[in-house]
Amino acid sequence: MxxxxxxxxxxxxxxxxxxxxxxxxxxGSKSVTNRALVLASLASEPGWLRRPLRSRDTLLMAGALRALGVGIEETVSSSSSPAGAGTPTGPGEAWRVIPSTLHGPATVDVGNAGTVMRFLPPVATLADGPVRFDGDPRAYERPLHGVIDALRTLGARIDDEGRGALPLTVHGGGGLDGGPVEIDASSSSQFVSALLLSAPRFNQGVEVRHTGSSLPSMPHIRMTVDMLRAVGAQVDTPESGGEPNVWRVTPGALLGRDLTIExxxxxxxxxxxxxxxxxxxxxxxxxxxxxxxxxxxxxxxxxxxxxxxxxxxxxxxxxxxxxxxxxxxxxxxxxxxxxxxxxxxxxxxxxxxxxxxxxxxxxxxxxxxxxxxxxxxxxxxxxxxxxxxxxxxxxxxxxxxxxxxxxxxxxxxxxxxxxxxxxxxxxxxxxxxxxxxxxxxxxxxxxx
Structure with missing residues (x-):
């Protein structure tokens, strides 16, 4: 049978x-785990994620970053780990993330994970070589045009055969100019978060201006901003006295962290x-x-x-x-x-x-x-x-x-x-x- x-x-x-x-x-939180993986991969020093979520979406994110050259080591920490010894203390699983020079060629399977399909094309622009993105059939139907169009405005070369969706190839040049860009993120706040997460590594940082109607899921953008600031990024937001619907990230190095996932x-x-x-x-x-x-x-x-x-x-x-x-x-x-x-x-x-x-x-x-x-x-x-x-x-x-x-x-x-x-x-x-x-x-x- x-x-x-x-x-x-x-x-x-x-x-x-x-x-x-x-x-x-x-x-643990999927949203926090996948943002933390991206930020740790772009940092200037190794970091730890404690109690990360192990699920399809987070394992796809970790696998994609590994394909780009990032070291992600899975360990089990114990309460006997000595404080200050460079390993996290307390029981539970931990991932050590070791940043490296990003490279292609590589293939990324996004599954049907919005965070992977949207957060990683900006990361791929920093890689040296082509990075192909593919995923589940439903992923082909999910909007990605906001990220694709914005990255092109910022200097990236992307082949998507005019679909504004998967599958696509990002031709990484080892860096990205960055600068000001206007996007309509009314279909997904992840368009904004995607650009902000990688922005400290762009030559000019980024200024993202949302031009569409109401912006959904604002708490997720606030999460992105808080996590960027926690690793040393300078971010100006509407809530901090900036213009409405405008976020600015200054270029600079990111710190490695020992982060416990909520x-x-x-x-x-x-x-x-x-x-x-x-x-x-x-x-x-x-x-x-x-x-x-x-x-x-x-x-x-x-x-x-x-x-x-x-x-x-x-x-x-x-x-x-x-x-x-x-x-x-x-x-x-x-x-x-x-x-x-x-x-x-x-x-x-x-x-x-x-x-x-x-x-x-x-x-x-x-x-x-x-x-x-x-x-x-x-x-x-x-x-x-x-x-x-x-x-x-x-x-x-x-x-x-x-x-x-x-x-x-x-x-x-x-x-x-x-x-x-x-x-x-x-x-x-x-x-x-x-x-x-x-x-x-x-x-x-x-x-x-």
Whole structure:
């Protein structure tokens, strides 16, 4: 008998038998890990990343940087490591990143990782030789024109046969002039972050001016800026008194760091949602007091939807009240949270309107269309709007919940399965993109 392919296998989403009571250790942030890998690779000295996320997206980023000549050594640090000995202290996995002269020819597999397909073409302009970028079929459909056009303006040579998308080849010349550039990043804030991350290595740095409509996912740009400043870069931003929609990075050397990666707060969402919909309690250890991660907004959103939370010494403690309320919320800055919020909203006691997320039509899949179709096929009442979703709670029934190779669709289906018996998730393995071992973590939370 042949095994069922992972992409067609059906996973019976566990149905909650009562209130959840669990502590869940969420792996490190994908967004922080991949930004840290890029910055460490461009530094003037080696650095360490502690507790990095090991997932498909981060391993693709590490593999791509290795292909360009960067040394990335994986080790397991122990609490017995002597302080000041040049190795990180404390238990857990660590990656030592050893910068090197970047070179081609090289081939980069971006998978379907937005951070890899957008952050690395600017890095490739610094390599000596051609670097070809390719990826999953869905990656060909995701917008990349903002990065391609901007790099050409800054002096790069890129072959994309006019597609403005993958596959493409960056002909690295060992450096890039840099300077001022105008881009429309309304389809992805990653266009801005991509240029800022490599800008300290450009001869003139960079001045990025966003010329389009509203800019989504601003917390991710703030994350990029904070991480650049932490390694010694000089960055002027609208928040620091600069012009609106303009970011400037001065050329200069970057420092190697010993950085501990925060837990991925967006990946904590399904576990917090479990507490909300089962009237239970979930603790997420190491939740940071201050962070630029968009997932921190969950504290506010899920509290408004019926829960309560406390940030204590042992982490974030979130408790459901037994009631789940609808919400009218603009998610423009935190669009990645939309699938999980939509799932909770489908189980609420009143309608919800999720706004400001038209750009989700260009993510791993068209998330607005996918959520509408899948929730409605379980008996829901979801309609798409111009920039989001309107959700009217209905009594749901079991059925197959398709994921479209989208990790956040899979976790949204798992949330629904807690309250709806008979939900089967197609291709739950896609969660490995950012949340390895999700089925095991989910079963552990439920005591299964």
């Amino acid at each position: 042949t095994a069922t392919p992972a992409h067609t296998a059906l996973w019976p989403a566990p149905h909650a038998r009562g209130a959840v009571d669990a502590t869940v250790h969420v792996p 837990p991925d707060l967006s990946n904590a969402q399904p576990f917090l949602a479990a507490a909300l919909v089962t009237a239970g309690t979930v603790v997420i250890p190491d939740w940071p007091e201050r962070t630029t991660q968009p997932g921190d907004r969950l504290r506010e959103i899920f509290t408004e939807m019926g829960g309560s939370c406390e940030l204590a010494e042992r982490g974030l403690e979130f408790t459901g009240s037994g009631a789940v309320h609808g919400i009218d919320v603009d998610l423009g800055e935190v669009g990645e949270l939309t699938p999980g919020i939509a799932a909770v909203a489908a189980l609420a006691d009143s309608p919800s309107t999720l706004r400001g997320v038209a750009h989700l039509r260009l993510h791993e899949t068209d998330r607005l269309a996918a959520l509408t179709k899948e929730i409605n096929e379980l008996g829901g009442d979801v309609t798409e709007t111009a920039d989001g979703l309107h959700i009217r709670p209905r009594r749901l029934h079991g059925g197959i919940f398709h994921t479209y190779d989208d990790h956040r669709m899979a976790t949204a289906g798992a949330i629904l399965g807690l309250a709806v018996d008979g939900v089967q998730i197609e291709n739950v393995a896609t969660t490995a993109k950012t949340l390895p071992d999700f089925p095991e973590l989910w079963a552990g939370m439920l005591g299964n």
